[in-house]
Amino acid sequence: MDALFFWILAAAAVVASLLVIGQRNPMHSVMWLIVSFCALSGLYVLLGAPFVAAIQIIIYAGAIMVLFLFVVMLLNVPTETPTEGPRRLLTAGPRRFGAVLAVVLVAELAWALRRVQGAAMPVNAAETSVHAIGLRLYRDYAFAFEATSVLILVAMVGAVILARRESK
Amino acid sequence: MLAPVAAWLGAHGVSPFMLRLIVQLGLIVAVFFALQISAAVLVYMERKVAALVQQRYGPYLVGPHGLMQPLADIVKLMFKEELRPKTADTALFYVAPVLSAVAAFAAFSVVPFGADTTLFGLLDRPIHLAAADVNVGLLVIFAITSMGVYGIVLAGWASNSKYSLLGGLRSSAQMISYELSYGLSFAAVIMLAGSLSLGHIVDAQAGYWFGVIPKWYIFIQPLGFFIFLTAGVAETNRAPFDFPEAEQELVAGYHTEYSSMSFALFFLAEYVNMVTVSAVATDLFLGGWHGPFLPEWLGGVWFFGKLFAILFFYIWMRWTLPRYRYDQFMEFGWKYLLPAAVINLLVTAAVVVYFGF
């Protein structure tokens, strides 16, 4: 049963990600990315990490993507426009390079993984409790936690200043 | 009491696992239909309460005391023409109300409405009375509520109309601002109860202090309850925070261009969201299904009583209070409610650590 869910969710994540990079309209790209995030959240539940699954939806799909949507709506640039001049929308050079790079990456990783025996995942391991995550986070990683809060503050201030209209 | 029935079924090839599965599916179907019926009941209740507040009769002609009014409303909505602006983004235009409605229904799925029961012995182990009971129930509710923003944002954008866009942007900014205070107020409750599962939180509120005062969290978290309800009203876009529907300013906000069943879906989503926020408030602060005089298995009656009290309060507020101005409202959310929620959390944390709750 778990295996079936894994393959369905994995297929959904891959298809949604392909559609993200394939859509012309950035609005539709954002929507497909949200679908991909939901598929990944399901995979996290399968991996016994319900907290991370919920956090994925709350932060990624619920907050970061809303930010992307706001910016897309604000800038109101619906589709990709061709560049100035006689050049095509996408020249052959970067297209070939990108495709070859992606294929090489996947091939390399597949080769590396094939050489190792497929290590079975522990089947009946208990799912991670939020209590355990909280203990680790606030005891061993407390400094990193405080540092990320400073990081978010800096990012917030920076974003406000960068996007501000210059007052003439 | 029903154990012999279970035994008989077991002898005829229905294993306890199958029986449990069937009961679980039955619960899911029951919760779904109950939510739809509650939306219809709320439509009637809103109009009747509004009428009584305004000293008039309200729906009176359709059925005895206007009780068939929701049915008339639904039939009218079904027969209206389905319109779509020509320049609207078709896919997103139709996905938006579906997304709103799905998020509203899914959020209620982890809310328990009664004590664990074995259905009088039909099942071998007790079953939680919720459509789905997960260990991180409260986080799931929060996650799905934050997905509900998309229905409104997409509706505002896809309609390709000024009023819709403004209404959609306003509403989504409102919802994400008040999500913070919403989360912080129930973080304090999680600290008190020590669990993220709504069933455990309700069970932590059983019993009485001094034999008289029930151990509900509203008595030890009054500020938290106020913050939760305020943020909940803001999340569900109800008065006095109903900017997306500010008729005087925005025609009808994000659902200006919708008609017939798409509009009905938004309508349904709004009422089901109200029910969800009230149900979560009941479970978190008002002790859920615990109450005097009734046996444990009838706890659902107390739950529905408290739920309707909060819903009545919601409707009462709508027809009594004037609407805020948008900038006053955002200032209140960020400069007053959020610091209050943080202070509430800090004080609760200090008390929990010091007194070892």
Place this chain on the structure above:
Amino acid sequence: MPEPTLNSYLMLSAVLFAIGTAGVFLRRNLITILLSVEVMLNAVNLTFVAADRFFQTVDGQIIVFFVMTVAAAEAAVGLAIIIALFRHRESLNPDAFTSLKW
């Protein structure tokens, strides 16, 4: 239906990462490039959680928590920069910002 092993999760993560990389190289819209970067970050998160389950620890999920936070901060700043750029050139095509090219 074969049971998913650790390798299945790692392969899935690799494929998603490759798709994100391809998106960064192939797309000519700044926002879509940022979205592809988010796809890559998610692939990495999946690796962490899968390894976490395999080694029976909790550290991977903590790292995922931090990756998400950093991704949020980076998305915010990146989008602010895109808004500032758009105000200058009225275009979201990276080929429009070539004034430093010799």
